[in-house]
Amino acid sequence: MAGKPSTQHLFANVLTRVHAVCAAELGAGADLSRVVVEPPKDPSHGDMATNAAMVLAKEAGKKPRDLAEQIAVRLRTDDLIASADVAGPGFINLTLKVSVWADTLRTVLGEGHSYGQSAIGAAEKVNVEYVSANPTGPMHVGHCRGAVFGDALASLLVFAGYDVSREYYINDAGAQVDVLARSAFLRYREALGQSIGDIPEGLYPGDYLKPVGETLVAEYGDKLLTMPEAGWLPAVRAKAIAMMMEAIKGDLAALNIRHDVFFSERSLIETGNNRVARTIDFLRAKGDIYEGSLPPPKGGPIEDYEDREQTLFRATAFGDDVDRPLIKSDGSYTYFASDIAYHRDKFERGFRNLVDVWGADHGGYVKRVEAAIKAVTSGKATLDVKIVQLVKLLRNGEPVKMSKRSGDFVTLREVVDEVGKDAVRFMMLYRKNDAVLDFDLAKVIEQSRENPVFYVQYGHARGHSVFRNAREMIPDLPEEAGARAAFLADAALERLNDPAELDLLRRLALYPRTIEAAASAHEPHRIAFYLYDLASEFHALWTRGRDLPYLRFIINNDAEITKARLALVQGVVSVLASGLAVLGVDAPDEMR
RNA sequence: GCGCUCGUAGCUCAGCUGGAUAGAGCAUCGGACUUCGAAUCCGAGGGUCGGGAGUUCGAAUCUCUCCGAGCGCGCCA
Numbered sequence: 001m002a003g004k005p006s007t008q009h010l011f012a013n014v015l016t017r018v019h020a021v022c023a024a025e026l027g028a029g030a031d032l033s034r035v036v037v038e039p040p041k042d043p044s045h046g047d048m049a050t051n052a053a054m055v056l057a058k059e060a061g062k063k064p065r066d067l068a069e070q071i072a073v074r075l076r077t078d079d080l081i082a083s084a085d086v087a088g089p090g091f092i093n094l095t096l097k098v099s100v101w102a103d104t105l106r107t108v109l110g111e112g113h114s115y116g117q118s119a120i121g122a123a124e125k126v127n128v129e130y131v132s133a134n135p136t137g138p139m140h141v142g143h144c145r146g147a148v149f150g151d152a153l154a155s156l157l158v159f160a161g162y163d164v165s166r167e168y169y170i171n172d173a174g175a176q177v178d179v180l181a182r183s184a185f186l187r188y189r190e191a192l193g194q195s196i197g198d199i200p201e202g203l204y205p206g207d208y209l210k211p212v213g214e215t216l217v218a219e220y221g222d223k224l225l226t227m228p229e230a231g232w233l234p235a236v237r238a239k240a241i242a243m244m245m246e247a248i249k250g251d252l253a254a255l256n257i258r259h260d261v262f263f264s265e266r267s268l269i270e271t272g273n274n275r276v277a278r279t280i281d282f283l284r285a286k287g288d289i290y291e292g293s294l295p296p297p298k299g300g301p302i303e304d305y306e307d308r309e310q311t312l313f314r315a316t317a318f319g320d321d322v323d324r325p326l327i328k329s330d331g332s333y334t335y336f337a338s339d340i341a342y343h344r345d346k347f348e349r350g351f352r353n354l355v356d357v358w359g360a361d362h363g364g365y366v367k368r369v370e371a372a373i374k375a376v377t378s379g380k381a382t383l384d385v386k387i388v389q390l391v392k393l394l395r396n397g398e399p400v401k402m403s404k405r406s407g408d409f410v411t412l413r414e415v416v417d418e419v420g421k422d423a424v425r426f427m428m429l430y431r432k433n434d435a436v437l438d439f440d441l442a443k444v445i446e447q448s449r450e451n452p453v454f455y456v457q458y459g460h461a462r463g464h465s466v467f468r469n470a471r472e473m474i475p476d477l478p479e480e481a482g483a484r485a486a487f488l489a490d491a492a493l494e495r496l497n498d499p500a501e502l503d504l505l506r507r508l509a510l511y512p513r514t515i516e517a518a519a520s521a522h523e524p525h526r527i528a529f530y531l532y533d534l535a536s537e538f539h540a541l542w543t544r545g546r547d548l549p550y551l552r553f554i555i556n557n558d559a560e561i562t563k564a565r566l567a568l569v570q571g572v573v574s575v576l577a578s579g580l581a582v583l584g585v586d587a588p589d590e591m592r
Numbered sequence: 593g594c595g596c597u598c599g600u601a602g603c604u605c606a607g608c609u610g611g612a613u614a615g616a617g618c619a620u621c622g623g624a625c626u627u628c629g630a631a632u633c634c635g636a637g638g639g640u641c642g643g644g645a646g647u648u649c650g651a652a653u654c655u656c657u658c659c660g661a662g663c664g665c666g667c668c669a
Contacts, residue, residue: 038608041615051611054649064649088612089649134669174669265669297665298593310667321595321665328667335669363596364664387597390662431605434597436662438604447631450618458631469628510608517608529606529616536616543633547624554628591631 008107008115009512011037011048014080014094018050021074025067026060037094039510046085046093047506054090064090101505102493108508108571109485116511116578120520121162127346128154130357131252131259132169135244136180138208139251139412142359145437146388147412148428148584150357151257152524153386155582160519165351166259169342172241173265174335179203180244181237185224187213188236192222208247212240254416255424256584268341269333276333279341279376280311280326288314288375294322313340318371340372347377354383355522363387384522388433394440419444422585426453429583430528447591452532456576457588459535462542463573464589466553470566473554477566485574488567495564498551500541504572507534511575515582524583531579538572 015037022032035056040049053068060067065086072084072092083095108115130150133143154166171177183204190196191213199205216224216239224232245262252258268275283289293309296302312323313336326337346354354373358365366385373383393400393410400410416424423444430452431437447454467484471477478484496505511530518526545552553565577587 034610036611038611040612041607042612045612049611054611057649091612171669176669294666302666305666308667325666330667332667334667339669360597360663362664362669366596387663389597435605436598449632452617454631455617462629462632466628514608521609525606526608530608532606532616539632540634542628543624543630546627546630546633549627552628591629 008111009118009516010100010104010509011039011513012516014048014096015050017078017080018052018071018075021071022052022056024074025070026056030056030059032056039506040091040093045087045091046083046095048094048096050092050094051090053086053092057090068092098497099494101502101509102496104505104509105493105496105567105571106489108574109489109567112482112485112574113578113581115574116159116515118160118512118516118519120516121157121160123161123163124353125165125351126157126162126353126355127165127167127349127351128157128355128357129167129169130154131248131257132171133248134171134176135241135248136176136204137206137244138247140409141393141412141415142391142409144255144412144415144424145391145428145433146357146359147252147255147257148425149386149388149433149524150355151255152425152429152527152583153355153357153522155584156515156519156524156527159582160515162353162519165261167261167263167346168259170241170245170262170264170266171335173269173338177237177241178233180209180240181233182229184209184212184216184240185232185236188216188224189213191217192225209240212243215239215243251412254413255421263342263345265338265342268338268345275345276337276341279344280337282344283313283340283375286375288317289326290314292323294325313337313368313372313375315368315371318374320367320371324368336368336372339369340376343369343373343383344376347373347381352381354381356383356385358385358387360387360389386433386522389436391428392436392438394438394442396442397440400441415441422457423453425583426456426528426585429525430532432523432525452528453585454591455539456531456535456580457586458591459538460573460576460580460587461589461591462538463569463576466566466569470554470562473556473559473562474566481570481574481577485570488563488570491563491567492560493564493567495561496568500537500544500551501565501568504534504537504541504568507537508571508575511579527579527582531576531583534572534576534579 015035018035018037019032022030022035035050035052037048037050040046053071054064057064057067068086068090072086075081075084075092075094080096080100081094082097085093087093128150131143131147133139139147151166154164157164179202183199186196186199186203187209191210216236219239224236269277280289290312291309292312293307294312296305296307308329310325310329311327313326315324316322324336326334328334343354356369366387369385370383373381393415419441427439427444428437444451444453447458449455467477478487496502514526514530518524541551553562553569555562580587
């Protein structure tokens with residue numbers, strides 16, 4: 001937010017000041033891009049450290065430590081900085097004035113739920129595509145990681161100032177939706193009282209198609225029975241897809257996941273506006289398409305392999321390993337051909353930043369789509385494909401058995417019903433997206449430190465427990481968060497000077513930085529880990545009050561310190577709620 | 593065979609896009625409940641960051657090369 005005070009992001013604020021000093025020292029032309037200000041690993045090194053002198057020494061023609069000392073001299077006059085010391089190979093360690101931390105808390109209280117918001121997105125348009133599960137049945141548990149990841153990433157990007165569109169690509173054009181239609185037609189006959197026996201191999205056997213059959217009866221009676229397949233298939237297919245998408249949207253709603261755009265693959269080839277054909281023409285005009293044959297694949301013998309001439313996209317010219325076919329032998333487009341047109345459509349809708357969230361089994365597909373995007377946008381758009389790895393579903397450490405019979409998979413809804421939306425969402429995000437994840441149905445509902453979902457939510461609830469207790473002493477402490485923050489903002493915050501309290505304040509100051517780093521890396525898991533750390537420090541301070549009564553939040557004969565500490569608790573609660581909201585996890589006021 | 597991803601404490605994982613002595617949880621061992629809910633906290637031990645080479649002031653992080661695991665590999669989506 002352009003109008004916000006720069007003090008909201010303490011690290012950015014100090015970096016600006018360091019930059020100014022470096023420019024004064026080296027001249028305005030100096031390249032400051034590698035200069036960073038970051039929290040040192042070792043707290044004895046101060047509050048922040050900068051590598052400025054080491055990065056700039058070569059350009060300045062000076063020894064790093066000498067340059068560091070020159071920069072430090074100037075920094076010492078800064079009104080935020082208490083001391084600046086040169087250390088190690090040329091680090092400048094900064095200790096901030098104690099008043100900075102009270103000011104930070106005032107900022108947290110004043111900004112409320114917008115504390116941590118960033119402007120790095122500069123209102124740029126970003127398209128995040130996620131889920132995109134085939135509309136052939138309800139969502140199963142394998143879908144949920146990408147769904148949660150994409151949704152949280154989108155929220156994170158919004159919080160970081162991007163203009164985000166959440167998109168779902170409906171694969172409603174391939175052979176699998178014809179199979180869906182035939183499967184639904186069987187259920188239609190069944191609903192008309194015909195005996196259909198076992199579902200033949202190759203069709204979808206799940207009971208979830210029974211309502212589709214019943215709906216078809218309600219709409220058509222027995223009229224479809226007399227038609228040839230070519231007669232009924234389009235209508236049955238359309239109805240089945242529509243009903244499957246409704247089911248999927250319901251499953252997603254159970255996880256609080258929504259999309260702005262549902263984009264139909266079929267719509268790309270609609271008569272009169274065949275965007276696949278147009279895209280192929282476009283590429284052909286650029287010379288990126290040719291007729292030729294490919295060497296046989298190496299993975300193993302392919303049945304009915306036939307060397308034939310086909311229409312190929314010159315993917316190798318854009319970094320892929322092999323050129324890719326666009327048209328099948330029956331004349332229809334390959335999935336890839338549609339996908340190129342789809343991504344080109346995103347570009348034409350004005351998106352220059354594209355994010356696709358895919359499952360691990362699509363990893364081999366990344367290079368060709370990246371190549372296609374380069375070709376189709378002349379390198380003007382960037383695509384970041386986030387691959388989410390497999391989820392291993394466990395119960396008490398034992399793998400959850402899935403039946404071999406297809407159609408009998410573990411549905412996403414079953415998992416959400418068993419452990420709750422919050423546990424699913426948090427655990428899906430409490431791991432890097434490209435690492436395999438164990439999801440234990442028994443552990444995620446445990447109420448213990450072992451369970452990070454609980455641990456973080458409990459931190460939030462504990463804060464509210466303090467407020468409830470405090471009302472005996474301060475009856476007019478407001479219930480509503482914003483009013484409470486305002487009520488506490490004028491407390492004597494400089495009395496928060498215990499090391500544990502200062503640690504917590506430093507952690508709060510880190511939040512905007514964490515948001516920006518997570519957003520630019522497209523890594524929402526960093527928020528989850530940050531929240532765990534914040535909750536941990538809060539729990540620690542809480543427990544210290546038991547051994548050291550003077551550290552308790554509520555001190556009966558000292559209203560001033562009590563109010564200051566309640567302000568600290570409010571800051572913690574506020575940031576916990578903010579981070580949890582980005583992840584789409586509830587922040588309860590009490591645990592039941 | 594090729595491509596992508598991963599390899600960090602006994603186990604499960606972080607490591608802030610190259611920073612200082614690599615951190616948590618679990619497990620093991622030892623402590624703290626007449627409290628602001630101990631649903632928690634404090635402490636100890638435990639590491640050739642898969643091996644090797646390179647890039648530079650500086651590498652778990654970047655490059656190369658081996659080893660090992662997972663995923664994928666013309667007209668499936």
